Amino acid sequence: MLFLKRIGFVVLVFIGMSMLVSWGSLWALRQSSFYKPSFLVNSLSEKSFDYIVLGASTGLTTLNTKVIDSMLHTNGVNLSMDDTALSSQYLMLQHFLAQGKTTKVCVLAPSVKDYDVRTNELSGNDYRFLPYVNTTYVYDYYKQFKGVDAKVLAYSKWFPMLGVSYYNVELFYPSLVALMQPEKRNRFDATGNYVYPESKKASKMINDLKSVTLDFKNPYVNKIKALCKANDIELICYISPMEGKKVMVSSKDFLVINHSDLLKDSKYFFDAIHVDSKGRQVASEQFTNDIKALRK
Amino acid sequence: MLFNSLDFAIFLPLVFALYWFVLKPSLNRQNLFVVLASYVFYAWWDYRFLALIVLSTLVDFVVAKLMHRETTQTRRKILLLVSLCFNLGLLVFFKYYNFFISSWVDAWQLIGVSMQTTTLQIILPVGISFYTFQTLSYTIDVYRKNIEPTSNFIQFAAFVSFFPQLVAGPIERASQLLPQFSQKRVFNSEFAISGFYLIIWGLFKKVVVADNCAFFVNQIFDGGGAYTSLELFLGAVLFGFQIYGDFSGYSDIAIGVARLFGFSLMTNFSFPYFSRDIAEFWRRWHISLSTWFRDYLYIPLGGSRGNTWQGIRNVFIVFLVSGFWHGANWTFVIWGGIHALLFLPLLLIKVHRKYLETTRISLGQLPFILFTFVLVTFAWIFFRADNASMAMQYIQDIFSFNSGSVATFYKTPKMLLFSAIIVISISILLLFEFLAVQKNKKEVVLTTYTAVCIAMLICFMGVFKNPSEFIYFQF
Numbered sequence: 001m002l003f004l005k006r007i008g009f010v011v012l013v014f015i016g017m018s019m020l021v022s023w024g025s026l027w028a029l030r031q032s033s034f035y036k037p038s039f040l041v042n043s044l045s046e047k048s049f050d051y052i053v054l055g056a057s058t059g060l061t062t063l064n065t066k067v068i069d070s071m072l073h074t075n076g077v078n079l080s081m082d083d084t085a086l087s088s089q090y091l092m093l094q095h096f097l098a099q100g101k102t103t104k105v106c107v108l109a110p111s112v113k114d115y116d117v118r119t120n121e122l123s124g125n126d127y128r129f130l131p132y133v134n135t136t137y138v139y140d141y142y143k144q145f146k147g148v149d150a151k152v153l154a155y156s157k158w159f160p161m162l163g164v165s166y167y168n169v170e171l172f173y174p175s176l177v178a179l180m181q182p183e184k185r186n187r188f189d190a191t192g193n194y195v196y197p198e199s200k201k202a203s204k205m206i207n208d209l210k211s212v213t214l215d216f217k218n219p220y221v222n223k224i225k226a227l228c229k230a231n232d233i234e235l236i237c238y239i240s241p242m243e244g245k246k247v248m249v250s251s252k253d254f255l256v257i258n259h260s261d262l263l264k265d266s267k268y269f270f271d272a273i274h275v276d277s278k279g280r281q282v283a284s285e286q287f288t289n290d291i292k293a294l295r296k
Numbered sequence: 297m298l299f300n301s302l303d304f305a306i307f308l309p310l311v312f313a314l315y316w317f318v319l320k321p322s323l324n325r326q327n328l329f330v331v332l333a334s335y336v337f338y339a340w341w342d343y344r345f346l347a348l349i350v351l352s353t354l355v356d357f358v359v360a361k362l363m364h365r366e367t368t369q370t371r372r373k374i375l376l377l378v379s380l381c382f383n384l385g386l387l388v389f390f391k392y393y394n395f396f397i398s399s400w401v402d403a404w405q406l407i408g409v410s411m412q413t414t415t416l417q418i419i420l421p422v423g424i425s426f427y428t429f430q431t432l433s434y435t436i437d438v439y440r441k442n443i444e445p446t447s448n449f450i451q452f453a454a455f456v457s458f459f460p461q462l463v464a465g466p467i468e469r470a471s472q473l474l475p476q477f478s479q480k481r482v483f484n485s486e487f488a489i490s491g492f493y494l495i496i497w498g499l500f501k502k503v504v505v506a507d508n509c510a511f512f513v514n515q516i517f518d519g520g521g522a523y524t525s526l527e528l529f530l531g532a533v534l535f536g537f538q539i540y541g542d543f544s545g546y547s548d549i550a551i552g553v554a555r556l557f558g559f560s561l562m563t564n565f566s567f568p569y570f571s572r573d574i575a576e577f578w579r580r581w582h583i584s585l586s587t588w589f590r591d592y593l594y595i596p597l598g599g600s601r602g603n604t605w606q607g608i609r610n611v612f613i614v615f616l617v618s619g620f621w622h623g624a625n626w627t628f629v630i631w632g633g634i635h636a637l638l639f640l641p642l643l644l645i646k647v648h649r650k651y652l653e654t655t656r657i658s659l660g661q662l663p664f665i666l667f668t669f670v671l672v673t674f675a676w677i678f679f680r681a682d683n684a685s686m687a688m689q690y691i692q693d694i695f696s697f698n699s700g701s702v703a704t705f706y707k708t709p710k711m712l713l714f715s716a717i718i719v720i721s722i723s724i725l726l727l728f729e730f731l732a733v734q735k736n737k738k739e740v741v742l743t744t745y746t747a748v749c750i751a752m753l754i755c756f757m758g759v760f761k762n763p764s765e766f767i768y769f770q771f
Contacts, residue, residue, distance in 0.1 A: 002485035007492055010744060014751040021756065148302070149761070165755040172756050173713055 022164035025175035026131045032178030034186050035128040036081050037095055050074035051105035054089040057082035058240040059109025062275055065191045067284035078192035083124035086110050086220040094137040106228050109238040116217045122150045127167045133157045199276035204266040209246040241283055243269040257290050259283055297340040299549045300503055327454045327477055334459035345421035353456045355382050356431040360438040360445035379435035383428040395624030423463030431456055434470035443471045451477040460553040464546050466564040466584035481558045491555025493742040498548030500750050504721045506541030507759035509534040511714045517680055524699035535680045536673050537722055542767045563738050567729045572664040574638040575648035589614050612636045631678040638671055656734055717757050
């Protein structure tokens with residue numbers, strides 16, 4: 001009996017305190033701008049946007065909304081997050097709409113290979129939505145996936161200590177930063193953009209281009225399309241520049257801006273699929289020009 | 297099944313509840329249940345190798361019984377040889393076969409003879425070095441007439457396969473553990489609570505100290521020559537804490553789990569980084585293995601009796617064999633050799649028992665503790681390196697004194713965070729151990745409130761995503 005009492009006491013106090021700390025941790029993150037999901041809630045005072053960019057690291061580092069807005073006199077925001085998949089972008093769109101915000105255009109800019117993924121999995125940075133696990137769309141999102149990571153995140157709805165301890169480096173410590181500096185953002189600027197530093201690669205023309213065909217088989221393409229349609233949002237799929245690859249796109253009932261072979265010099269690339277600051281400037285300007293041409 | 301896994305978190309309470317609440321009145325049923333639970337625990341990793349444990353159990357049980365009946369010394373010796381050959385044969389085949397073959401080929405190549413050989417794709421069964429040594433101690437003790445053989449097969453099977461210490465020790469002696477399986481189990485709350493707190497402390501050492509250290513250790517040891525002298529030295533220091541947290545953490549959890557079932561296992565680590573010389577380090581590090589080698593190898597060889605040269609020979613044999621026990625790689629042999637070299641001066645000037653009686657340390661002994669720690673740290677480089685030349689290069693790079701920069705530990709926010717966690721966790725570890733040393737305790741004793749605090753630290757400082765396996769599983 002003494003054993004059960006003592007162990008019960010330790011376990012209960014431990015669980016109680018851990019739950020309290022975890023709850024506080026998620027609360028602190030919800031009040032901050034540290035990650036994109038709370039940034040869009042706390043730092044974007046505007047209710048309506050001309051466009052939003054939803055994507056992975058390619059969308060985050062290629063399309064500079066400041067360049068686009070200065071050329072088109074629009075109001076846009078980049079809601080892309082690195083290491084995320086189309087499913088995460090769908091979740092971000094749901095989250096955006098759930099805040100009562102609207103946009104005329106949604107520019108989808110995931111990793112190119114993600115367009116044709118048939119079986120979606122939890123992405124590396126999906127934990128960033130955990131502060132909103134009490135919402136139906138975030139909980140349902142985690143619940144649909146298999147594996148320990150997804151289970152931990154889903155059960156965090158009732159036991160936040162599970163997710164906060166499992167992702168302690170990613171959630172608990174940032175929440176301490178968020179408590180002290182609620183306005184601090186995790187590697188993105190006031191409009192959600194991030195840029196890779198200037199590449200040190202020497203100038204070298206890219207002559208051989210390997211062709212890749214996209215069929216948009218990922219079921220989340222249709223889900224995003226349907227959600228956009230239901231909210232009167234125009235969907236534009238953007239294919240970011242790649243070093244040595246040309247993407248061939250089958251015709252679709254949405255607009256595709258294909259910049260896969262836009263940059264023909266290695267000096268514009270930070271790595272095989274990411275542009276550097278120079279490449280980003282060129283791509284953003286070309287994107288704007290393409291939009292202008294389409295609008296005429 | 298890993299101690300720091302969700303599987304074990306479900307397995308342990310289930311086995312505990314059945315053991316105490318369903319099967320308690322019957323000792324035989326409890327022992328049989330321990331055997332079954334242990335087999336499930338082992339089979340979780342690979343059920344095929346269960347046969348080895350069962351076979352080893354059968355052979356040693358029968359050999360010991362026959363040996364006890366025999367009156368002629370020659371036949372007793374033959375039976376002991378059967379047990380030695382069987383157990384060491386398993387170990388040699390599964391652990392050292394490929395090593396011996398490749399070393400044989402390398403040796404011939406040194407004199408210009410090239411040979412064609414075939415190595416086998418052999419999986420090393422987890423814990424084979426531990427349970428073979430445990431069963432060997434049983435037959436040797438029966439041979440020496442130190443213990444009577446047991447006539448209860450279930451009790452013997454439970455002794456061999458007892459899941460808390462099956463895969464990474466402590467390597468228990470039959471004289472200490474086996475009689476516990478024949479004693480009626482009485483649940484002792486204080487004993488079980490101490491076990492529960494020891495599990496928490498062991499988890500802290502493993503999940504917080506060791507696994508966070510692994511973040512830098514893996515980078516630095518696998519990173520080629522990309523690090524400064526100071527970073528390399530700190531990498532070796534962190535490996536010292538990683539392997540200590542990992543292995544002693546496992547031992548603490550094993551001892552703690554055993555206590556929940558009413559069993560007392562031997563202390564395996566006694567604050568080794570507070571050792572004031574190498575001799576004391578070996579009285580505090582992996583005690584169950586070092587005492588095994590002392591009793592079954594060093595003393596039969598003559599120990600420190602005889603002339604100086606015999607003493608030196610015996611020390612070298614024990615340390616080299618002990619190194620080789622760890623793995624089929626020359627790095628472990630060199631590691632053992634280094635410790636032999638560090639131990640010898642103490643033996644020769646007869647100060648190797650200087651700190652035998654007193655464990656409490658004073659401020660004036662701090663330089664000796666630090667000096668011993670640095671020696672041990674350099675030896676760890678061989679233990680961690682993939683091969684001897686890599687270890688030599690690592691040490692050479694440390695002594696190149698190329699730069700005092702430690703940017704690796706703070707150049708990104710994540711690295712800075714890991715550094716902070718490591719500094720805090722190692723400080724807590726050393727503080728608790730220091731207090732235990734000063735109080736002459738054998739282990740860190742947590743109170744209810746410190747247990748809660750340590751559990752909280754595990755929760756928010758531990759590594760749960762992609763946890764590392766216990767290092768000693770590979771041995």
